[in-house]
Amino acid sequence: MKLTFKIRGSLLSVAIAGAWVGQAGAADVLIQNATVHTASSAGTLTDTDVLIHNGRIAAIGKDLVAANAEIVDAKGKPLSPGLFGGVNALGIEDVSLEIGTVDSAYTPSATVPAGEQEYRPEFNVADAYNPESVVIPVQRVEGVTFDVVAPNSLPGGTLFSGLGGAALLDGRSQFLSNSETLFIAFGTGASPLTGNSRAAQLMLLREAFVEAKAPAVTDNGLLTAQGRATLRRYADGGRVAFNVNRAIDISRVLDFAKTQGIKPVIIGGIESWQLRDRLAAEKVTVVLDPLVNLPNDFDSLGASLETANWLNQAGVPLAFYLSGDAAHNARKVRQAAGNAVAHGLDWQAGLRAITSVPARTFGITDRGEIAVGQFADLVLWTGDPLEVTTLAETVWIEGKAQSPRTHQTELRDRYKR
Numbered sequence: 001m002k003l004t005f006k007i008r009g010s011l012l013s014v015a016i017a018g019a020w021v022g023q024a025g026a027a028d029v030l031i032q033n034a035t036v037h038t039a040s041s042a043g044t045l046t047d048t049d050v051l052i053h054n055g056r057i058a059a060i061g062k063d064l065v066a067a068n069a070e071i072v073d074a075k076g077k078p079l080s081p082g083l084f085g086g087v088n089a090l091g092i093e094d095v096s097l098e099i100g101t102v103d104s105a106y107t108p109s110a111t112v113p114a115g116e117q118e119y120r121p122e123f124n125v126a127d128a129y130n131p132e133s134v135v136i137p138v139q140r141v142e143g144v145t146f147d148v149v150a151p152n153s154l155p156g157g158t159l160f161s162g163l164g165g166a167a168l169l170d171g172r173s174q175f176l177s178n179s180e181t182l183f184i185a186f187g188t189g190a191s192p193l194t195g196n197s198r199a200a201q202l203m204l205l206r207e208a209f210v211e212a213k214a215p216a217v218t219d220n221g222l223l224t225a226q227g228r229a230t231l232r233r234y235a236d237g238g239r240v241a242f243n244v245n246r247a248i249d250i251s252r253v254l255d256f257a258k259t260q261g262i263k264p265v266i267i268g269g270i271e272s273w274q275l276r277d278r279l280a281a282e283k284v285t286v287v288l289d290p291l292v293n294l295p296n297d298f299d300s301l302g303a304s305l306e307t308a309n310w311l312n313q314a315g316v317p318l319a320f321y322l323s324g325d326a327a328h329n330a331r332k333v334r335q336a337a338g339n340a341v342a343h344g345l346d347w348q349a350g351l352r353a354i355t356s357v358p359a360r361t362f363g364i365t366d367r368g369e370i371a372v373g374q375f376a377d378l379v380l381w382t383g384d385p386l387e388v389t390t391l392a393e394t395v396w397i398e399g400k401a402q403s404p405r406t407h408q409t410e411l412r413d414r415y416k417r
Contacts, residue, residue, distance in 0.1 A: 027052070027053075027054065027055060027399045027400065028051075028052060028053050028066060028068065028069035028070065028399075029051075029052040029069055029070045029072060029376075029396070029399060030049060030050075030051050030052070030064060030065075030066045030069040030070070030071050030072070031049060031050045031051075031052070031072045031074055031079060031378070031380070032049045032064070032071060032072065032073050032074060033047055033048075033049065033073060033074050033075060033076055034048055034049070034050065034074035034076070034077060034078070034079035034380070035047075035048075035074075035076055035077065035078045035079065036048045036050060036060065036078075036079050036370055037078055037079065037080045037081075037348075037351055037370070037385070038060075038081075038369055038370040038371060039080065039081050039348075039351050039352050039355040039356040039368060039369050039370065040356060040369040040370070040371055042371070043348055044348070045060070046076075047062060047076070048060060048061065048062060049061060049062060049063065049064040050079065050370065050376075050378070051064050051066050051069065052069075052376040052378075052396070052399040053069075053399075054399070055375060055376055055398035055399040055400070056373060056374065056375055056376055056398075056399070057370060057371065057372055057373065057374050057375075057376050058372065059372060060370065060371070060372060072380070072394070074380055077380055077381060077382065077383070077393070078380070078381045078383065078384065078385055079370065079378055079379070079380050079381070080143070080351065080355065080370070080378070080379050080381065080385050081145075081355040081356065081367070081368055081369055081370055081374075081377060081378065081379070082143065082144070082145025082146060082355070082367070082377035082378060082379055082395065082396075082397065083143045083144045083145060083333060083334060083354050083355060083379065083385075084144070084146055084147065084148075084319065084320075084321075084333065084354050084355060084358040084359065084368070085139050085144040085146065085147035085169070085321075085330030085331070085333060086147065086148070086287075086320065086321030086322055086326050086330050086333050087148045087150045087164075087241070087267055087287055087321045087326070088147065088148075088149070088150065088321065088322070088326035088327045088330060089102075089104040089149065089150070089152065089326070089327045090133070090135060090136060090139065090147045090149055090167070090169075090326075090327040090330055091129045091130050091131060091133045091135070091136060091147075091149055091167060091327075092104045092125050092128050092129055092130070092149055093327055094130075094133055094134065094135055103125065103128035104125065104150075104151060104152045105151060105152040105153060105154040105157055105161070106120055106123040106151070106157055106162060107154050107155070107156035107157045108120065108156065108157065108158075118221075118222060118223060118224050118227065119158045119159070119160050119204075119208055119222045119223050119227055120158070120160065120162065120223075120224065120227055121160040121162060121163070121182055121208075121223070121227050121230045121231055122162070122163070122224070122226040122227050122229070122230040123151060123160075123161075123162030123163065124151075124162060124163040124164075124180075125149055125150070125151045125162060125163065125164050126149075126163070126164070126165055126174070126175050126180075129149055129167060129173065129175070131167070131171045131172060131173045132171070134406075134407040135327055135328055136169050137403070137405070137406040137407065138328075138331065138406045138407065138408060139169065139330045139331045140169045140170075140395060140397075140402055141392060141395065141402070141404055141406055142331035142334075142391075142392050143331070143334065143379040143381070143385065143392040143395055144169060144330050144331055144333070145168065145169055145170075145367075145377045145379075145395065145397050146166055146167065146168050146169060146176070146359070146364070146367065146377070147166065147167050147169060147330060148164060148165065148166050148167075148179070148181070148358070148362055149164050149165065149166075149167050149175070150164035150181075150183050150241070150267075151163065151164050151183055153185040153189075153190060153193055155192050155193070157193060158193055159184055159185050159186070159190055159193055159194060159201060159204060159205065160182070160183075160184060160208070160227075161183040161184065161185055161243075162182075162183060163180055163181065163182055163183070163230070164180075164181055164183055164241075165179040165180045165181060165362070166179035166359075166362050166363075166364055168367075168377075168397065169397070170397040170398070170400070170402070176363075176364055177363075178363035178364070178365075179362045179363045179364060180239075180363075181239045181240070181241050181265070181362060182230070182231075182234050182238065182239070182240045182241070183240075183241045183243065183267075184205070184240060184241070184242050184243070185243050186201055186242050186243060186244040186249055186253060187201075187243070187244050187245055187246055187249045187299050188246075188297055188298065188299045189243070189299075190243075198249070202252060202256060204222070205256060206256070207222060208222050208223060208227075208231060209231055209235055209260050211223055211228060211231075212227075212228045212229075212230075212231030212232045212235060213232060213235055234262050235260055235261055235262060236261055237261060237262070237263055238262055238263065239262075239263045239265060239362070239363065240257065240262045240263065240264055240265070241264075241265040241266075241267050241287075242257075242264055242265070242266060242267065243267045243268055244266060244267070244268055244269070245268045245269065245270040245271060245299040245300050246270075246271055246298075246299040246300075247271035247272070247274040247275055247302065249299070250266060250269065250271065250272055250275055251275060251278075253266070254275075254278065254279075254282065254284065258282075264284055265284070265285050265287060265361060265362075266279070266284060266285070266286045266287065267287045267321070268287075268288075268289070268323065269286040269287070269288050269307075270288075270292055270299065270300040270302065270303050270307070271299075271300065271301070271302035271303075272286045272288070272307065272311060272316070273302070273304065273306075273307045273310040273311055274302060276310055276311050276314035276316050277314055279311070279314070279316045280314045280315035280316045283317065284316070284317070285316075285317040285318070285319055285357065285358075285361040286311055286316055286317070286318055286319070287319045287320070287321050287358070287361070288307060288308055288311070288318065288319070288320060288321070289320070289321055289322055289323040289324075289336060290305065290307065290308045290320060290336050290337070290339055290340035290343075290345075291305075291322070291335075291336050291339055292323060293305040305339070305340075305343040306343050306344055308320075308340035308343070308345045308350075308353070309340065309343060309344035309345045312345055312346060312349045317357050317360075317361065318349065318352075318353045318357060319353050319354070319357045319358035319361055320333055320336045320337050320340070320353045320354050320358075321333065321336075322336060333354050334354060334385055334386055334388075335386075335388050336354075337350040337351065337353055337354050337386050338350065338384075338386035338387060338388065340353070341386055347386065350386055351385070351386065355368045355369070356368035356369045375397075375398050375399075376396055376398060376399040377396065377397050377398065378395075378396045379392050379394070379395050379396075380392070380393045380394045381393065
């Protein structure tokens with residue numbers, strides 16, 4: 001049976017309305033009468049319908065009609081894009097003290113004698129990602145639909161944490177295309193990896209990139225052949241995420257990125273507000289934990305709850321994550337956004353920081369907004385999604401409603417008997 005829909009009243013998607021006539025299917029869903037937070041330049045639309053067809057948003061407007069589609073009456077409740085869970089070890093670390101569930105870092109000192117370690121930027125956590133991790137559904141039922149799974153550098157490792165990428169939290173095992181990112185540790189936390197010298201960090205980074213670009217490599221280099229090939233890819237406009245907090249370190253990272261031809265992303269960025277004009281001019285995204293407001297070390301003396309607001313006012317692309325126990329608490333990223341809003345950040349900017357901005361930052365062009373043609377990764381909320389007391393009523397990924405069951409609900413039901 002052919003599915004058609006009609007539109008009455010004002011409409012966003014008139015241009016596609018006349019062209020779109022699709023076949024009815026079980027996945028077609030019409031969400032009616034929602035307060036649609038688009039996370040785009042369209043802002044928030046009241047009393048609006050969203051039609052899902054073949055996993056994508058087919059139309060947005062008022063009084064849509066679609067034969068044979070499943071009807072969901074939102075009753076005016078907020079509808080947002082699926083949330084970004086942050087940059088963390090979701091799917092590669094379940095229980096921190098149980099080694100069999102931890103795959104977030106490569107520590108060659110465990111197998112290679114000191115002084116003989118090669119840098120391994122080619123280490124890729126995608127090969128260890130477990131989409132069946134019990135931690136994932138706990139995040140998903142609270143509105144998190146995608147996440148950047150990142151490697152870590154631990155004592156015994158190197159500055160080059162390795163490769164990570166964006167995972168869609170619907171059970172698929174492959175990262176999203178175009179999201180692969182090289183992660184590099186920098187600053188005080190990385191000093192034990194470089195002979196306890198911050199200066200050595202830039203020295204070693206420069207040497208590694210020179211080696212990667214060299215036409216021929218002599219013996220005793222820093223990198224393997226695969227490592228050189230990996231760095232060479234990033235030396236031509238590749239996306240490199242630096243875990244760095246101190247303002248002067250961020251400045252030097254930006255200088256280094258410019259000379260090497262790489263596209264930087266700042267993870268952490270506690271003192272990034274001091275460089276906000278430069279970051280805005282160079283269009284560098286800062287992935288910030290807006291809950292950090294205390295100087296935990298000498299790299300974070302400038303910590304402030306107003307950092308997000310200052311960055312946004314300057315025009316810096318802004319995304320949020322949680323810096324502590326982040327995989328298990330990814331669902332709390334909307335609390336972080338709400339906290340930033342409470343300290344001056346524009347509400348729409350707060351939502352974009354956990355939806356569209358991180359999606360675009362990590363190469364995802366077809367998710368993160370409610371717009372025609374985007375994948376239907378959506379969340380229907382009981383109230384303001386940036387309020388901690390709000391619940392996610394229904395979570396869709398590519399138009400499919402996700403199960404509300406988690407490891408916790410299974411335990412609850414077991415012990416209620």
